[in-house]
Amino acid sequence: MALGxxxxxxxxxxxRALEVVGERWTLxxxxxxxxxxRRYNDFLVHLGAPRAVxxxxxxxxxxxxxxxxxxxxxxxxxxxxxxTERGLxxxxxxxxxxxxxxxxxxxxxxxIFRHAGCGSGLxxxxxxxxxxxxxxxxxxxxxxxxxxxxxxxxxxxxxLLRPKRLLEPVIIDQAS
Amino acid sequence: MALGxxxxxxxxxxxRALEVVGERWTLxxxxxxxxxxRRYNDFLVHLGAPRAVxxxxxxxxxxxxxxxxxxxxxxxxxxxxxxTERGLxxxxxxxxxxxxxxxxxxxxxxxIFRHAGCGSGLxxxxxxxxxxxxxxxxxxxxxxxxxxxxxxxxxxxxxLLRPKRLLEPVIIDQAS
DNA sequence: CCTTTTAGGTTCAGTGAACGAACCCACAGT
DNA sequence: ACTGTGGGTTCGTTCACTGAACCTAAAAGG
Numbered sequence: 001m002a003l004g005x006x007x008x009x010x011x012x013x014x015x016r017a018l019e020v021v022g023e024r025w026t027l028x029x030x031x032x033x034x035x036x037x038r039r040y041n042d043f044l045v046h047l048g049a050p051r052a053v054x055x056x057x058x059x060x061x062x063x064x065x066x067x068x069x070x071x072x073x074x075x076x077x078x079x080x081x082x083x084t085e086r087g088l089x090x091x092x093x094x095x096x097x098x099x100x101x102x103x104x105x106x107x108x109x110x111x112i113f114r115h116a117g118c119g120s121g122l123x124x125x126x127x128x129x130x131x132x133x134x135x136x137x138x139x140x141x142x143x144x145x146x147x148x149x150x151x152x153x154x155x156x157x158x159x160l161l162r163p164k165r166l167l168e169p170v171i172i173d174q175a176s
Numbered sequence: 177m178a179l180g181x182x183x184x185x186x187x188x189x190x191x192r193a194l195e196v197v198g199e200r201w202t203l204x205x206x207x208x209x210x211x212x213x214r215r216y217n218d219f220l221v222h223l224g225a226p227r228a229v230x231x232x233x234x235x236x237x238x239x240x241x242x243x244x245x246x247x248x249x250x251x252x253x254x255x256x257x258x259x260t261e262r263g264l265x266x267x268x269x270x271x272x273x274x275x276x277x278x279x280x281x282x283x284x285x286x287x288i289f290r291h292a293g294c295g296s297g298l299x300x301x302x303x304x305x306x307x308x309x310x311x312x313x314x315x316x317x318x319x320x321x322x323x324x325x326x327x328x329x330x331x332x333x334x335x336l337l338r339p340k341r342l343l344e345p346v347i348i349d350q351a352s
Numbered sequence: 353c354c355t356t357t358t359a360g361g362t363t364c365a366g367t368g369a370a371c372g373a374a375c376c377c378a379c380a381g382t
Numbered sequence: 383a384c385t386g387t388g389g390g391t392t393c394g395t396t397c398a399c400t401g402a403a404c405c406t407a408a409a410a411g412g
Contacts, residue, residue: 007204010223011286011324011333014207014270017277022200024399028183031190040360047186050400055361065280076408078359086280092300093276094190096269101193104241104262110187124310125268125301132308134300148187157187200370216389226371231390252379254388 020064021090025049027097029057030083030090033067034137036170037156038080046156066090083167091137091166095126108147116141116165140166196240197266201225203273205233206259206266209243210313212346213332214256222332242266259343267313267342271302284323292317292341316342 007015007022021027028047037043044054058081061067066087072080095113102109114121115128115135122128128135143163144150150157159170183191183198197203204223213219220230234257237243242263245255271289278285290297291304291311298304304311319339320326326333335346 010204011326012207012274013277013282013286014274015204015277016281017273018203020277020281022203024198027194027198028186028188028191031188041358044360050402051361052363052401053399056398076359089276089279093269093272096272096301097193098188098190100265100269101189101191101196104265105192105196106189110189125272125303127301150187217387220389226373227390228372228392229370252388 020061020066023057023060025053026057026061027090027094029054029061030066030087031094032156033081033083033087034091034094034166035142035160036164036166036168038082038169040079040081042156042170042172043081045154061087088137088167091140092126092134095122096124099124106147109145110148111160112143112145114141114143115139137166142166196237196242199233199236201229202233202237203266203270205230205237206242206263207270208332209257209259209263210267210270210342211318211336212340212342212344214258214345216255216257218332218346218348219257221330237263264313264343267316268302268310271298272300275300282323285321286324287336288319288321290317290319291315313342318342 007019010016021030025047028049029043032043032046037046040054040058043049043058044051047054049057058067058069062069062081064086065084067081068084069079069081072078112121113126115131116139117135118128118130120128120130122135122140126135126140127133141163142160142165144161148161150161152158155172156170159172162171164170183195186192197206201223204225205219208219208222213222216230216234219225219234220227223230225233234243234245238245238257240262241260243257244260245257248254248256288297289302291307292315293311294304294306296304296306298311298316302311302316303309317339318336318341320337324337326337328334331348332346335348338347340346
């Protein structure tokens with residue numbers, strides 16, 4: 001966090017976690033990565049964060065081992081950011097936070113998450129409501145919900161209208 | 177959040193939740209409230225946050241309906257802050273965040289959480305490992321873990337050494 | 353060959369938030 | 383009359399976020 005005063009002396013794993021993901025934009029970067037966003041520019045347009053902040057967050061998350069920067073083409077050199085095991089492990093937290101936000105503020109869901117295996121919805125903690133098991137991130141299917149109001153100017157937002165699995169890379173249509 | 181740019185246009189319940197609890201110190205205030213802290217001064221010494229920030233966060237959380245300010249004595253007028261239903265609903269999120277922090281950074285647990293009914297530990301989402309059910313917050317028992325290094329100068333830290341249920345008010349010993 | 357576009361950044365001035373210390377006030381105790 | 387305590391507010395400094403501009407390397411277009 002590093003704001004002169006970090007969460008020193010907090011004797012608590014929650015505070016330790018917040019040192020890594022507690023800054024502004026950080027959890028939204030992780031969320032987008034779970035949604036399948038991988039490229040700098042896609043994060044940029046979908047989040048609307050300042051470029052400098054995004055660059056700082058991607059670097060910090062990479063340094064913390066939440067994201068991994070990997071070269072996907074040589075010429076011109078281009079990198080993408082993908083979640084590590086440690087990053088994937090944030091899914092339950094994000095899921096719980098999203099459930100809380102939806103239940104208490106956005107009553108109509110923006111996105112619906114289902115267990116891809118059996119098609120039923122996820123419970124409060126990311127578990128499948130019928131199977132009862134904790135669904136692995138890659139088996140979560142995401143589809144637009146009734147409360148969603150996509151931004152037609154944002155190709156990432158458009159791409160996320162198609163039902164897809166988490167982590168599956170977003171497909172950007174080139175139509176401006 | 178209100179830093180010129182809020183998380184506008186995020187079309188997402190996670191972003192909505194972060195507008196409420198995403199600022200620095202906010203989630204730690206909620207954590208302390210779950211641990212049984214209720215008074216301004218106790219939050220102050222235990223968190224180590226600047227007084228002005230704490231006052232702002234308590235006010236904001238009260239306005240958002242996460243905390244409730246209630247008068248517990250008339251003369252001199254004294255108030256305490258207790259979690260509402262909406263605040264209690266943040267427990268799964270904090271629990272998941274704590275589990276993540278512990279698994280990836282603090283390998284020895286600072287605090288141990290158990291289902292008070294059966295005595296067994298909590299899983300990744302706050303569910304009881306043997307009963308399998310989601311444990312209600314008030315039935316979670318908290319005890320110090322091996323990794324805990326309490327601050328002897330802080331009475332709240334000392335009070336939390338005693339095993340206790342979540343939400344049960346902390347008992348501050350008056351010895352200096 | 354020259355120009356434009358694209359991905360992925362860095363730099364910089366302005367502003368708003370966090371920090372820490374000091375101050376304030378009402379009441380209680382002695 | 384003095385001191386202590388709970389619960390704040392004020393204020394100057396520092397730091398992080400913001401938005402806009404700028405940079406680079408390579409590819410694409412003409």
